[in-house]
Amino acid sequence: MSDPILRLEGVQTDIAQYHILQGVDLEVPRGKVTMLLGRNGVGKTTTLRTIMGHWRAKAGRITFDGADITARPTPAIARSGIGFVPENMGIFGDLTVEENMVLAAVSGRIDPARRDWIFEAFPPLRTFWKGPAGTLSGGQKQMLSIARAMIEERRLYLIDEPTKGLAPAIVTTMARALRELKEAGASILLVEQNFAVARALGDLVAVMDDGRVIWSGEMAELAGDAGLQERLMGLSMEGGH
Amino acid sequence: MSLAPDHAPTMARKGLAERLEPWAPVLLVPVMVLLGYLAIPATSSWLTLTVSGLAMGMMIFIMASGMTLVFGLMDVINFGHGAFVSIGAFVGVSVLIWLGGMAGAPSLVLNLLAMGAAAIAAMVVTGGVGWAFEKVIVKPVYGAHLKQILVTMGGLIVIEQLIVVIWGPEEIFIRRPETLQGGLTFAGAAIEKYRLLAVGVGLVLFLAMRFVLRRTKIGLIVRAGVENGEMVEALGYRLRLVFVGVFIAGSALAGLGGVMWGLYQEIITAHMGQEVMILIFIVVIIGGLGSVEGCFIGALLVGLLQNYIAFLEPKVALISNIGLMVAILMWRPMGMIPVVKAK
Known part of the structure; x- marks a missing residue:
């Protein structure tokens, strides 16, 4: 092993x-x-x-x-x-969903294929992409929190x-x-x-x-x-x- | 396999009142201007006071914007912020005196060049002092608010005394550059040229700051850091470096505000920063700690109210801004545009 x-x-x-x-x-x-x-x-x-x-x-x-x-x-x-999804989700409510994701992409750009994969997994993120993350429901915030960790490949x-x-x-x-x-x-x-x-x-x-x-x-x-x-x-x- | 969830997201349209609610603080400025118009009998006086209030507000905003971000990012209460205002004023005025030929020439271009040189010198020196202040005084007391208040107050006193040592204990009277003296007449109202310049500079700085905060990656990091610094670090960003950068920028802006405030008052003293700190604190608190937009609106409200009340009822002017703060905190206890912190 x-x-x-x-x-x-x-x-x-x-x-x-x-x-x-x-x-x-x-x-x-x-x-x-x-x-x-x-x-x-x-x-x-x-x-x-x-x-x-x-x-x-x-x-x-x-x-x-x-x-x-x-x-x-x-x-x-x-x-x-290491990608981290904390218990309290750590969403930046003042930022849009897109800005949350851009911030999580440390390389500075979002890979379109990766983003599409995330949209398929969490459709509400596509719907509210340009909206403030603070207005998402609890479940949608959790989706964003996980999606943020997944926006780039982590070890x-x-x-x-x-x-x-x-x-x-x-x-x-x-x-x-x-x-x-x-x-x-x-x-x-x-x-x-x-x-x-x-x-x-x-x-x-x-x-x-x-x-x-x-x-x-x-x-x-x-x-x-x-x-x-x-x-x-x-x-x-x-x-x- | 499709990963679509069983539930479909929906969007419900908000009611008019709910949609207008976030804009309520922005509407306060035109409401204040309108109230001034109704309360002041002569339109020319109202116009003069409005421009004067806006100019004063812009200068307070320049001095206060750095402080609100510093508090928002690292929960640091910097009572020494006023020291940068004083240093900026003394450095800037010294440069203006040194460039007396340019400042005294009857040429707008030469006058603005002299002002620009004074502003740059003030910002460079206060930025540098801010860097040292953060490293020596603020850094050792992160997370300890009481200690922050004590040591930053101590820092303020030390810097004020250093100003006395370098420039002497007397106040310095100054003249504005030649073409910025006097005023223009518009619709029967006398409007000082310098105040128009202050409004322009303040507006440009606000728009530039908004652009950086809304449209750049560093701005995203700062806004996110104000809300949840721990998570920003968990995404791989070194928040401390960002904080030091913001502290330096905030100090430099306070220095610029100091030069402008000194020329506005036409007198500078070592204690001028300490005196203006009361207004800065009011603006930062009513704006919402950590909010640049709130700080901007708060500064305009403070400037306008002070000018209107000083004209209508001079004895009340001293407490008018405290009254404004009480009223706004009763309406919105976290300030007009609160930054929701998730710590």
Whole structure:
């Protein structure tokens, strides 16, 4: 097996007086979708934000494609090829949809073929292309947030809860788009609370609890073992579709 | 396989009131001018006061625009901004005195060349001082508002004292360049030539700033950074560099405003920046922190109101702008054109 594209070794992060990440060990293989699961408040979002450099790891090491990025500033991490979709979507509401996308295209130009692909995946973005992003609905903002990360090819995508709070029809749209991205060979680390979506998209899974990864393995193994889900996350697959 | 979603996007047409709502702040300026027309008995006085108010507003805008962007981008409250106004005025006036031959010649071209040289010198020096100020005073206190207030106030005092050391403690009286003295008569109203120049310069700067912010990549980064700096960095842009650039540009604009304000008042002192800071703060607050358009409208409102009230009821003029700020904040607590921050 080739080297993982992203590796976290013993990563610890404090936020104010709270010790959130208590030694995260995680590997994200190339060309696979790795799901990061766990209950609320166990450190999933903090893990992604620490990888992006928004919060500094106080201990441990983060390696991206062989290079140590633990102490790099956020812009340098992004420019090394990581696309980030934050939990709060990070949409610039004062800018138009087009301006949001232009800003995300660090090369300075939008590839028309890539844009058409995005329009096909998220038709509302074509409709509201020239309109202010602040007036989009919650689901449309989430589409824009993901589309922004997809506007250029990245070596790794970090996506934080893309289906959170969305209507079922829009969840389906999101899942289709992410599946397209996966089929194009992208490496993705995806935080997801919706286990049905996680099971449909994930190749591998890492489960967090109390600021650590407590289990990792194949998604098929977790999906096929209701007892394991119950033990790791208090989940029951009976409820999944 | 088609990726079209099951739901179809729809666009509903907004009602008239809803469509006009974003334009309400813009309409305030013509409304203020109209109210002035109704309240001031003589049309010639109204015209003189309106041009004077617009000129004053434009100069305040030039001084305040940098400060609103600095606050919007990095949440930095710079009480030292007035120092750049004072430095700009002293450097610019020194250049004008040095170019006394050109400034005193009865030639508009030579006068404008002297003014241009004074403006460029003021902007270069205040831009440089702004760079040093950001590096030495502002950078160590990012994210700590109380410390920012204290150290930038301290910086202001130090710079004012340096001005006293270099140029002396006395105020300096100055004459405007020869062809910019006096006024024109239009429809029975006396309009000072210098005020017309100030209106022109302010308008050109506003349009240039709007062009940069709306039509260039760096402008996109600044606007996005004002709204959500963290996300701009996550897209790969070095916001700190952008901030330093904006701080330098804002300082240079304050310096330019200082030269123009000094020539408008025809007297400069080391404390002039501190005195004008009250107006700058009012404009930045009522405009909406981080909004250049709001700052522009706010500056025009402040300039017009101050001139109208000073004519109608001089004793009320001192508090008229505070009253304006209270009224606008009661209507829109985040300012006229608030920049929604997502942090």
